[in-house]
Amino acid sequence: MTITNNNSTNVSIGEKDNYPGRAYFVRHGESTSNERNIFAGVLDVDLTSFGRLQARRAGVDIKKKGVKFDAVYVSHMRRARQTCEIALAESQALKSPDIPIQIDHRISEKSFGIFAGRNLNLLRLALGYEGFEEMLHSYNEAPPAGEKIAQVYTRAASFYEERIVPHLKRGETVLVVCHQYVLEPLALYLSDLPPTAYQHLKLPNGKALSGEELVKFRDKESGGAASVRKQINDLSIMWAILLYAAAFLLGCLVRTLSASGAGIPSELFRGIIVACLAASTFYTYLDIDFAASKRKVTPTVKYIVYGSMLVRWIVGLVLILTGILYQSPGDLYKVMWVLFWMVPPALTSPVLSVLWGGNLYPSALLSRMLSIIAPVALIATFTLAKQLPINSSSLQFFFVILIVGLAIPGAIAQFWRGKSPVESNHHSKNWKFIGVLAVAFMALATGFQFTPSTFLSDLFFSTDTTRSLACLQQLALATLVFVLIRVFAVLTSVFSKGLLNKAEIRDAYILLVNPNFFLWAALFLGVSATANPEAVKYAIFWASLGFFCVPLIEQILFMNSFSNELLRETLRSSRMATEDVRKLFHQLDTDGSNALDKEEIMELLGRIEDMTTGERSSEEIRRYVTDYLFATLDSDKNGTVNLAELEDYVSTYGLVANLNVVSANASSVAV
Incomplete structure (x- = not known):
């Protein structure tokens, strides 16, 4: 196949008629930027292995339609060219092998200016939802040094009139492979609508749509229910961390106001946790290609994260096994906080990576690996430290979490990705808020379950000196442990500069400051033989509070840093x-x-x-x-x-x- 360039820039937008020919449009397969939740725009990124699978499914789709193409036009960008080549190889849909694949820069992706390469969620937080939508999806607004939708509309319409219409008039069939922010304005143009009617759609990757199907998709997705669902999806993801913290605090408030001594029945609570984690895992793993993740995690980030965790384990083992901490059952809370320092990263680490601009792959792969290895290491630790009143059989609950909450939903999600790459990806884009709400419900249940019913009186109106002292003592220890964990992670990040890129450093930080609270709590839920039960109870409460609420503080800091960086970049771009x-x-x-x-x-x-x-x-x-x-x-x-x-x-x-x-x-x- 030969590739030629057509770069005419004359604008000639005429009245559209029903022509005997037909055009088909394909949005490129998933790119590395799509997977990591960042804007690409004019960045020339590659397809992921999942994106290549979507491109092959586009070829299968074309083959099923039984069409043969007289002409093919494609954006100059690699993700579009790769999609085009894979789809044509799969479909064998060229009428002649001599037909060239013609490149036209007018169907290249919208330029996002200084937003290119930046995390979508942090941009939404920095600009506010309305500001983000106005700057990105208003027809006459654009990011600094970027393009307006109206400009994309003009060049896409120019391309259609000058390149596609002549083929259609001759009764020929044409394939166009390009980008979302080109196809959306083009759908408007084909609907005889002006750019002022633009609405952002969620076009599926790797699906061949005729002109009529593209218009129908636009009509369907810009309707009331679809528009509301899109807004709910965007807002829930944008405010996920705030939602988790608010849900936890609401659970705390309900527990203290109701003065419920019993809480949720143990089996029911465990069922809620497993079910919520399963839903969250399913929607998280719909967007992660674990088969390709190993190739995307550099040895350096593995060594740094594994090495850092090993240092923490060595320190913890020395403190536990030498008997420095534990002299009597009343000292159990000291061992609890050392173990909190030692447990592996939470299974939700990939979610934080996507929300905070990490590299995703280290968070996904390393959190999973460490969550499998650590429980075995903990069992060995408790076997050696026989004097500790911890029943290692309590880890059975965590193994249930690993199997039912992680392995099974993860396997289902990965199977669906492989079986139906277009449909599964489109479903994820539209219904991801279900996974967010599942974690929020888990936070609500956790806040209710682990908040002592006497919390407010113990903290503000001392009615029992023992409980009040335990409350304040464990608050001080929780603060110390959470600060030490973050100081350790920051020092690791500082020493990693030059060895890791910025996104990998963010992932390493997330992995080191986000201990798996539910694994840790599983160790102590069945502990009853202790001389200091109030200390154990408040240790679990403050740890759960930190697990769900401290990330909100970190997100605010990340967002402020991101906003300042964005401002500096805006000023730099304005000079040019x-x-x-x-x-x-x-x-x-x-x-x-x-x-x-x-x-x-x-x-x-x-x-x-x-x-x-x-x-x-x-x-x-x-x-x-x-x-x-x-x-x-x-x-x-x-x-x-x-x-x-x-x-x-x-x-x-x-x-x-x-x-x-x-x-x-x-x-x-x-x-």
């Missing part, structure tokens, strides 16, 4: 106006020809980077961007680009050079 491009152009145009050759464009890109990021990318990356610009703008193939062409491109697509630097770094990490 079209006027600056013009000045640099004239500085390099020493012969006064009003045109620059490739070497001069490469130098211009370097100077743009000097003025914005302050750091030049490698010559290889700048040459790649230069070649792309020439393929896009040098329509007469004379080896030069004039000022008008360059100004128009930069004003539309932003600082492509800087964005592709990020793309190259992201690609190297994924490999």
Whole structure:
């Protein structure tokens, strides 16, 4: 198959008629940025292995439709080209093997400007839901250095009229493989609607839709129920951490106001925890490709996380086995806090990674591995420390959690991903809030179960000195342990700089500060023989409070740091106006020809980077961007680009050079 470029930029939006031909549209398969919940835009990212499976299913879909294509158009971006090649190889749907796959930059993804490469959830928190929707999904607003929907609408309509309509008039069948933020405005255009009617849809990856099906999908997804569901989904994910903390505190409040001494029956409570974890795991694992995760976790991050956990275990074992802490049953709470330091990361760590801009794969893989290894190590520890009044059989509950709450729903989710990659992915995008609400309900039940019914009086109105002292004592110890865990994690992050990328450092932090509370609590739920039951009870309460509420404080800190970084980037990008491009152009145009050759464009890109990021990318990356610009703008193939062409491109697509630097770094990490 040969690939050619068509880059005409004339806009000719005419009245649409019913033509004898038909066009089919495919959104590319899942990319590495989709999986990690970050904006890609003009970043040139690859498909994941799941995305390749979706691309093959697009080919199967095309084959079932029984169509053969007279022409194929595709975005220049790798994720679209890979999808196109895989789908055509699967479907064998070209009428002739000599038909070229034609690239047109007008159907490349919307430029998100400085938002490219950034976490969607942190952006929503930083901008607010309304601000985020206005900047990203309003037809006439755009991120700094990014594109407006109206601009994408114009270029997509131009492409359709100039490239697709002539084929349709001749009764031919055409395939277009591109991106979500191109197909959505195009669906408007095909519906004879203006860009002012734009609404963000959740187009499925890797599904072949005819023009009529695309319009029907837009009508269905922009309707009342679908629109409400989308908003609920977005808001629940955006406020997930706040929702968990609020649900836990609500459970605490209900317990103290009701003065219920018994709490939830033990078996019922365990059933709630397992069921909620199962629902959360199912929706989390619908978005994680565990088969490919091992290849995406670098040895360095494994060594750092495993090494850090090993240090914590050595310290904990010394304190427990030497008898320094435990002299009598009344000292059990001391051992409890040491074990809290030792337990593995929570199974919900991948959720925090997605919400806070981590690399996802380390959180998913390492939390699972450590959760399997740690209980066995704990049993060995209790066998050696026979004097501890801990019944290791209480770990049976945690093994139930691992099997019913993790293994089974995870296996079902992974099976569905493999069996129906398009449908499972679309379901996840629309119904992920079920997993969020399941964790919130778990937090509510935990808050109710572990809050002492006398908590308010013990804390504020001392009626029993023993309980009040236990309450305050365990609060002090909980604060100390939570602070020490985070100091240890921060020091690990500091020493890891240069060894891990920023996203991996975030994952390492999450894994080290997020102990598995339910594994830890399972060790002490059956403990009754202790001389200090109030201390044990309050230790569990304060640990559960910290588990559900401290992440909210961390998220606020992450969000503030993210907002400041975004502000600095906005200021940097604002310095690089079209006027600056013009000045640099004239500085390099020493012969006064009003045109620059490739070497001069490469130098211009370097100077743009000097003025914005302050750091030049490698010559290889700048040459790649230069070649792309020439393929896009040098329509007469004379080896030069004039000022008008360059100004128009930069004003539309932003600082492509800087964005592709990020793309190259992201690609190297994924490999």
